[in-house]
Amino acid sequence: MKNKQQTYEIQMDERSLILAEESIIPELQPDAQQLILPYSGNKKSLFQYLDTLEKSDRFQSILIFSKDLPGLYQDLxxxxxxxPAAGGIIKNKEDQILAIYRRGFWDLPKGKLDSNEKFKTAALRECEEETGLKALVLGDKLAETYHIYREKNNARALKKTKWYVLHYFGSEAAIPQSSEGIEQTEWLLPQDALLKKPIHRNIYKLIEKYIELQALKTKGDL
Structure with missing residues (x-):
């Protein structure tokens, strides 16, 4: 049986909008940098919270809770x-992962889905295009991340990215896709990838999750 999702953590630069199931509220620890509010049911009120996170540094995160989390998410x-987008953590034979340096941040290969494209297909395509590596092998799904940002026309967009582990068994050097703003690629042990600065918070947490899952597999728990 699929576990019921209890939260959506959505990044806005280095701040977070969190949509949560009402049932988790008693478990939360007080945090002066987090604003916690019930959802009124008026979806246009969500713009106010987005504006606060975008224009003010008073709060690092805003958590909106509801008994109907799927409805709240659909309203937003x-x-x-x-x-919709897809990306990957590319792992080589030495258990290193491929980091890319894009527009001033260390990142992972990812990109938008083409029309009618499946997430898995897009993950393979984007990882091959952005790194120049061929014959990547798709592995397990790792996670989903959410990101709100401004498009070139200033409209707000919500990007959902599905992340997968991809395996590379070759020996060719990666070739950064300069047309996508990628200046550099580097094979790193996952722990070393966390030391790269600057790095977006959601990418950092994604690599942390990858490390945790690899440790569990090593112990034979998965």
Whole structure:
């Protein structure tokens, strides 16, 4: 049986909008940098919270809770341009992962889905295009991340990215896709990838999750 999702953590630069199931509220620890509010049911009120996170540094995160989390998420989604995307953590034979340096940040290969494209297909395509590596092998799904940002026309977009582990068994050097703003690629042990600065918070947490899962597999728990 699929576990019921209890939260959506959505990045806005280095701040977070968190949508949560009401049932988790008693478990939360007080945090002066987090604003916690019930959802009124008026979806246009969500713009106010987005503006606060975008324009003020008073709070690092805003958590909105509801008894109907799927409904809250759909209300937010309906207000924004919807961008489905996919990406990957590419692992080589030495258990290193491939980091890319894009537009001033250390990152992982990812990109938007083409029309009618599946997430898995897009993950393979984007990873091959952005790194120049061929014959990548798709592995397990790792996680989903959410990101709100401004498009070139200033409209807000909500990007959902599905992340997969991809395996590379070759020996060719990676070739950064300069047309996508990628200046550099580097094979790193996962722990060393966490030391790269600057790095977006959601990418840092994604690599942390990858490390945790690899440790469990090593212990034979998965």
């Amino acid at each position: 989604k309906s207000l924004l341009l919807w961008i």
